[in-house]
Amino acid sequence: MLEIRPEDWLTRRRLEDSGPMLVFHARDKLATGLARGSFRLLGALADHAVAAGWAAEIVPYARETVDLAVAQGGHLHVVLEDRPVYAPNVFHAVPGYLRGWWYFDELATRNNSSNRLRQFDPRLVAGKFAEGFHARLAEQFIPENFSKFEQLPRGQLSVPPGCLALFAQDFKTPRWHSHYLSVPELIQAAILARGDRPLCIKPHPNNAPEELEWIARQNAPERGVHVTDASIHDLLAACDCALTVTSAVGFEAFLHRKPVVLAGQTDFAQNAITLTDRRRLPEAMAAAMARDWPHEKFVTWFLRQNCVEDHPRALPAVLACIRAKGIRIGADEGFY
Template identity: 30%
Template structure:
């Protein structure tokens, strides 16, 4: 059998103890099923090198479609991972898979949902560090979670830019609207634009509160494709996406300001949040903490050796 290559950051190869548990478990657990080789990730010409190098290739934070490679990365919420033929997050193949709620076990879904909700909501944790203080916010008709279009992935996947999105919401919703800037957006221009909008729209409030306080206060969530959309599902809050996402199946996806405004006034009920969370994380992703991690990963890897 040809080798199984893991393309990883160089510092992990120098200090294996720094390697994330997902890779530690896979490289050790698959050693008796394949010849595991660790190589430093170099993205330049990677697709061509894969073609010229027999074997299967696992690409950390990859976005390459090749019959002998899979892309790996954390799927928004740890310990869940993508191991995907197309990419990770917005670019993963999950977005093209049909979600059939009727085929998901309801009882198992509720157990899974409540366990994840208890950890995330009960622990007030999120993908990015959040303020520990609890803040009581005004009840809002919508909460908008911003991202930076300077981030390559956001710029490639948006249907509406953030300012068009914000203005469309403010014009359509007359009750309070909350806007939370991205915690890693330190661009003073973002703050300046938000100040101008607050002067124009008196019902706009900009907040840096903990995501969980914002989600608790709002009726709906609007974002391009932020991971907060997944967290909104844990609160059973209707989600409107203004960009490409692989968790779009029970959200409203809009591509124009008018479609966004229509979605804001749409009656929403009966969305199968628990079944979806179980389907997305439990069935489509891999759990790095699960006893069956190696077996489930191998089920995806093994067929690629036949290509």
């Protein structure tokens, strides 16, 4: 079982004097989960390192500690945090958009991950395999009403068919993110652009009380605007188009085969329309709904080629990433 070290445990002297170490940098919740063995892939990586004679440690995340690790240049550091940092001895690992899939990226996570730089070509993804993979994921998440946050039971609140489904998030742009429209700007633009379609706006569990109050004031059923806490999966099943700034719901919409309009920087924009000018939302929605999106192939490509499954069977893929940085942990088929 991994131990969470004190905040002042990792020092330059320790980095200089210690044998090879695998060091996980994580905040409280992720550190505790890792120490308990809740993350199977990272646990398998730690076991592999220990079996090879390395030490495996967890230290509380702090920017200064990561900077120290980067400056020292040795060992292998896995940072469970969104702050972008590139270094020859650093990887980034956080849970992805669908539970059970993680980032293991040498640049960053989510919107700043290396996925954003990759070109998606659906011709290079096997169609039958993608259909089966997508179907298994859809079966895992949709009938079970499964999402990153707890949802109301399916069918508890009615959702008008053919609606626009807008998913709110924090009004303040998170650090390390880029939003082209604020959440209120997107909502206001959608109210003006909805045409004959009902607009359903779902608040986010993390919205502050004043943000929830602002969203609630937009509720006007007589004008076709509905603020609702209906299940994400009811909204996605009923909508003609999903709208969000950068929420993970944009990715979940691909499980429902729904077109998506984003209003911020993401690493899954290859399969959506990105809006930067709120006056052009009608055009963006029309473009999104007019296209036959390769959702099955995109989800397969994104998860299987750019993320890792939280399972020990994904360890070879992680070791291949580590090997590509020139780091060898024990016996490895890539070295002779």
